[in-house]
Amino acid sequence: MHETMRVNLTYPLLKQIITLPKVCFSSVLRHSSVVTDRNPVKRKNKSKRKLPANFASLSWEERLADTVTPLWRLSYAEQLKWKQEQQHNILLEMTKQLAQYSSQDFSNDLRFPLLPIVPSPVTDGYRNKSTFSVNKGMDGNPKTVGFYIGNGKMGNIVCVRGDHLLNMPPKHKMVARHYEDFIRLSPLSPCLLFHDGGHWREITVRTNSAGHTMALVYFHPQQLTPEEISIHKAALVEYFTRGPGAVCQLDSLYFQESSMTRCSHEQSPYQLLYGQPHIFEVVLGFKFRISADSFFQVNRAAAEALYQTVAELNRACVGGTLLDVCCGTGAIGISLSPQMERVIGIELIEQAVEDARYNAKLNRVDKCEFLTGKAEVVLPNLMATLSSHSGLTAVVNPSRAGLHYRVVRALRNHPAIRRLVYISCKPDGEAMRNFKELCCGSDDQRKILGEAFRPTVAVPVDLFPHTPHCELVLVFER
Numbered sequence: 135m136h137e138t139m140r141v142n143l144t145y146p147l148l149k150q151i152i153t154l155p156k157v158c159f160s161s162v163l164r165h166s167s168v169v170t171d172r173n174p175v176k177r178k179n180k181s182k183r184k185l186p187a188n189f190a191s192l193s194w195e196e197r198l199a200d201t202v203t204p205l206w207r208l209s210y211a212e213q214l215k216w217k218q219e220q221q222h223n224i225l226l227e228m229t230k231q232l233a234q235y236s237s238q239d240f241s242n243d244l245r246f247p248l249l250p251i252v253p254s255p256v257t258d259g260y261r262n263k264s265t266f267s268v269n270k271g272m273d274g275n276p277k278t279v280g281f282y283i284g285n286g287k288m289g290n291i292v293c294v295r296g297d298h299l300l301n302m303p304p305k306h307k308m309v310a311r312h313y314e315d316f317i318r319l320s321p322l323s324p325c326l327l328f329h330d331g332g333h334w335r336e337i338t339v340r341t342n343s344a345g346h347t348m349a350l351v352y353f354h355p356q357q358l359t360p361e362e363i364s365i366h367k368a369a370l371v372e373y374f375t376r377g378p379g380a381v382c383q384l385d386s387l388y389f390q391e392s393s394m395t396r397c398s399h400e401q402s403p404y405q406l407l408y409g410q411p412h413i414f415e416v417v418l419g420f421k422f423r424i425s426a427d428s429f430f431q432v433n434r435a436a437a438e439a440l441y442q443t444v445a446e447l448n449r450a451c452v453g454g455t456l457l458d459v460c461c462g463t464g465a466i467g468i469s470l471s472p473q474m475e476r477v478i479g480i481e482l483i484e485q486a487v488e489d490a491r492y493n494a495k496l497n498r499v500d501k502c503e504f505l506t507g508k509a510e511v512v513l514p515n516l517m518a519t520l521s522s523h524s525g526l527t528a529v530v531n532p533s534r535a536g537l538h539y540r541v542v543r544a545l546r547n548h549p550a551i552r553r554l555v556y557i558s559c560k561p562d563g564e565a566m567r568n569f570k571e572l573c574c575g576s577d578d579q580r581k582i583l584g585e586a587f588r589p590t591v592a593v594p595v596d597l598f599p600h601t602p603h604c605e606l607v608l609v610f611e612r
């Protein structure tokens with residue numbers, strides 16, 4: 135199927151992709167409300183979205199591939215070239231913006247090296263986590279499991295199976311197919327739009343390199359009683375243990391009753407219906423426990439390359455204290471721990487912090503501590519307790535929302551931090567605000583008083599082949 139899709143490419147579109155990357159991809163990416171987010175209704179309906187000229191003539195599978203993995207028509211070498219140029223453009227834009235906000239001399243050219251993009255060791259089927267939606271398929275069947283194109287407000291959602299997507303491993307496809315089969319057999323209706331009722335929602339599939347599989351089924355309880363729900367949970371277990379779904383060999387099956395688009399474990403517990411409570415992964419020789427609610431990089435092999443890159447860039451700070459801000463399961467702090475004297479991780483999600491603490495013990499690392507809470511609340515108090523004279527460095531790896539300015543302020547106002555590594559999967563988004571906060575002149579009103587940072591080196595690392603995304607590792611020093 136992958137080969138067929140590669141061969142079927144329409145040359146003019148390929149040319150567009152190579153010569154007009156920004157225009158082409160922004161339109162391809164914006165036309166749909168798909169894919170990684172959980173809820174169609176929550177997405178904004180941008181009525182002026184532009185569609186690529188030939189979009190309507192493409193098959194649904196091609197439209198989906200163009201939305202989720204828009205670089206799929208390019209060779210991997212071409213993808214890397216394209217991403218390198220994109221990152222260069224983003225950094226040029228950053229440099230321009232910093233020039234407006236800073237008294238430092240930022241010219242219109244990059245004054246620091248942008249190193250060659252680090253490729254992903256694996257390009258196909260690399261995802262270890264996929265979330266599939268339930269919605270109306272191409273044939274109108276409302277119990278179709280895949281990724282949707284269109285949006286709820288416009289009423290033009292079409293859910294397309296993701297079997298042909300190049301970044302999707304076979305096991306994820308298999309579980310999605312069986313979940314579709316299960317909900318089609320179920321008397322309960324699917325929850326397509328939150329206000330329209332229905333029960334069966336997304337399924338998330340997590341796998342690891344040892345071949346273990348965890349599935350998490352999201353379910354809207356609507357008016358059902360706990361007793362009624364338990365009948366459907368039992369049917370789900372039966373299907374995946376003794377029914378046709380047994381072929382998926384799930385190691386864990388979780389169930390979350392969620393009446394909101396996204397609930398944490400604390401808001402609505404992940405109920406283990408059967409199997410192992412956790413999945414484990416090995417990165418750079420360290421073993422990591424990952425709970426249902428915890429973040430883990432979706433491409434294990436490329437995550438190793440990312441953490442190795444960070445370790446290289448952090449070498450100048452060997453021996454001091456490392457702040458791992460937005461630490462998830464502790465992957466960065468623990469993998470960098472051999473070169474540090476002390477590691478302090480901060481993370482919002484409780485399950486992830488429990489994992490991080492467990493992971494430190496599991497790997498016999500006793501110099502790590504992990505704090506639960508919003509970094510903007512935890513870090514300002516923590517900074518006051520850290521000496522101004524000893525070596526202190528920070529690696530920050532926030533989600534797309536970037537860091538709260540109080541986090542940047544706390545880091546910037548601590549004189550011991552001379553070097554900070556910022557990892558961003560969307561450097562042209564909210565992270566750009568943080569770059570300005572790190573590098574701007576003193577701001578009495580916002581109490582940003584510490585010496586300004588400046589970017590000194592950038593390294594893109596490709597964690598997401600076939601998509602336009604990559605991680606940017608950016609070092610700031612002062």
Ligand SMILES: C[S@@+](CC[C@H](N)C(=O)[O-])C[C@H]1O[C@@H](n2cnc3c(N)ncnc32)[C@H](O)[C@@H]1O
Pocket residue numbers: 429430431459460461462463464465466480481482483486507508509510531532533
């Ligand atoms: C991109 S992940 C990085 C995780 C980790 N560094 C890794 O490489 O696996 C971002 C993490 O930030 C956490 N997070 C989001 N907002 C936060 C906040 N305000 N304070 C602390 N952590 C936050 C998320 O729960 C998530 O685990």
